Amino acid sequence: MSGFVPPPYPYDRLNRLKPITEAHAGGTVDLSIGTPFDPPPARVVEALSSSGTERSYPPSIGTLPFREAAQRWIRRRFDVEVEPSQIGATIGSKEFVATLPQWMQLRTPSRDTVLFPAIAYPSYEMGAILAGCRPVPVRLLPDGRMDLDSIDPADAQRALLLWVNSPGNPTGALDDLDAAARWGRTNAVPVFSDECYVEFTWTGRGRTILESGLDGVVAVHSLSKRSNLAGVRVGFYAGDADLVAYLQEVRKHVGMMVPGPAQAAAVAALDDDEHVELQRSRYRSRLDLLAEVLSQWSEQPVPLPQGAFYLWVPVQDGWEYTERLARDGGALVSPGEFYGVDGARFVRVAVVQPDERIQLVADRLAAAAR
Ligand SMILES: Cc1ncc(COP(=O)(O)O)c(C=O)c1O
Numbered sequence: 001m002s003g004f005v006p007p008p009y010p011y012d013r014l015n016r017l018k019p020i021t022e023a024h025a026g027g028t029v030d031l032s033i034g035t036p037f038d039p040p041p042a043r044v045v046e047a048l049s050s051s052g053t054e055r056s057y058p059p060s061i062g063t064l065p066f067r068e069a070a071q072r073w074i075r076r077r078f079d080v081e082v083e084p085s086q087i088g089a090t091i092g093s094k095e096f097v098a099t100l101p102q103w104m105q106l107r108t109p110s111r112d113t114v115l116f117p118a119i120a121y122p123s124y125e126m127g128a129i130l131a132g133c134r135p136v137p138v139r140l141l142p143d144g145r146m147d148l149d150s151i152d153p154a155d156a157q158r159a160l161l162l163w164v165n166s167p168g169n170p171t172g173a174l175d176d177l178d179a180a181a182r183w184g185r186t187n188a189v190p191v192f193s194d195e196c197y198v199e200f201t202w203t204g205r206g207r208t209i210l211e212s213g214l215d216g217v218v219a220v221h222s223l224s225k226r227s228n229l230a231g232v233r234v235g236f237y238a239g240d241a242d243l244v245a246y247l248q249e250v251r252k253h254v255g256m257m258v259p260g261p262a263q264a265a266a267v268a269a270l271d272d273d274e275h276v277e278l279q280r281s282r283y284r285s286r287l288d289l290l291a292e293v294l295s296q297w298s299e300q301p302v303p304l305p306q307g308a309f310y311l312w313v314p315v316q317d318g319w320e321y322t323e324r325l326a327r328d329g330g331a332l333v334s335p336g337e338f339y340g341v342d343g344a345r346f347v348r349v350a351v352v353q354p355d356e357r358i359q360l361v362a363d364r365l366a367a368a369a370r
Pocket of ligand 1: 165196223234
C-alpha cells in the first residue's frame with residue numbers, strides 16, 4: 001500500500017546549485033523565492049510589541065479592528081464597500097490557498113475539481129492534491145490571461161472553485177477579473193481571486209474582483225508583500241457573504257488564528273499607504289535594472305511585467321539558464337517548471353534583493369562576459 005508522499009519542495013531543488021553560487025566573492029544573491037527583504041515601517045513593528053494581546057486567544061475570524069482596517073483599505077484602494085462580517089483573517093494567504101479545497105469539498109461533496117491557471121503559484125495545485133481533489137490547470141492565452149473558454153464543461157460541472165491570480169505569479173500578467181467573475185456566476189462555481197500583488201500593478205491601476213460585485217467571489221489579500229510582513233503571517237479574505245461565513249466557521253474549528261500582535265501590526269500597516277509607495281518605487285527600479293542586466297548578458301530582450309516583482313524571462317531551457325546564471329552571476333533564480341510544465345522555457349527572477357546585491361550580479365555577469 002502506498003500513501004501520500006509529499007513531492008520535493010520546489011525551492012529545495014535549487015540546493016545543489018548553492019555551492020556554486022556561494023563560491024562567488026560576496027556569496028549567493030538569492031532571487032529565487034519571492035520573500036521580501038526590505039523592512040516594514042517602524043510603526044508596524046512597534047505595534048507588534050505594544051498591543052497587549054499576548055495572553056488571550058485571538059478571534060479566528062480576525063479582530064473587529066483588523067477587519068475594519070481591511071474594510072477601510074478596500075474602500076480606499078478600490079472604492080468597494082465590504083462589511084467586516086464579510087471579511088476573515090488568514091495566517092498569510094498560503095495556508096488559505098492550500099487548505100481551501102478540503103473545506104469546499106466538505107461543503108459540496110458532489111464536486112471534486114479545482115481549476116487554476118496553468119502557469120501559477122504551486123499551492124493552488126497542491127491544495128487540491130492535499131484535499132484528494134482533481135487539480136485541473138486552465139490554459140493561458142498568449143497575454144497570460146486564463147483561456148476560460150477552453151475549460152471543459154465536464155470539468156466546470158465538477159469544479160469546487162476557480163482560482164484567478166492577478167497580477168500573477170510568476171508571469172506578472174493581469175487577468176480579466178470581470179470575466180472570471182462572470183464565468184463563475186454563469187457556471188455556479190465560486191471564484192477565488194488571489195490579489196496579493198495588487199499594490200504592485202505597473203500597467204493601469206490595481207483591480208479587485210470585488211469591483212464586479214461580491215456574489216460568488218472572494219478576494220484573497222496578504223500583508224506579506226504589500227507591507228514586507230511575510231514573517232508576521234497575516235492576510236485576509238473578503239467577499240460573498242455565504243462563502244465567507246462558511247469559511248469563518250470551519251476555520252474556527254481548525255484553530256486558524258492569527259496571533260493578536262500580528263493583527264494589531266496589520267491594522268497599522270493597512271492604514272498606511274506611504275510605505276507601499278516607497279516599496280513600489282524600489283521594485284520598479286530593480287525590475288528595470290535587472291531586466292537591462294539580463295538583456296545584455298543573454299543578448300535578448302527581457303520583458304517587463306505588468307505587475308508583481310518578478311521578471312518572467314523566456315529562455316531555451318529553464319534549468320540550463322538557471323545553472324548558467326548561478327555559475328556566471330552567483331545568483332539563484334527559479335526554473336519556470338516550478339510553476340507548471342508550460343513554464344519549462346522560462347525562468348522567474350524575483351527582484352527582492354537590495355540594489356547593491358543586484359549590482360553585484362551585474363558586475364559578475366559583465367566580468368564573465370569579458
Ligand atoms: C500568488 C501568491 N499567492 C500567495 C502567496 C503566499 O503569500 P503569503 O502566505 O505570505 O500571504 C504567494 C507568495 O509568494 C504568492 O506568490
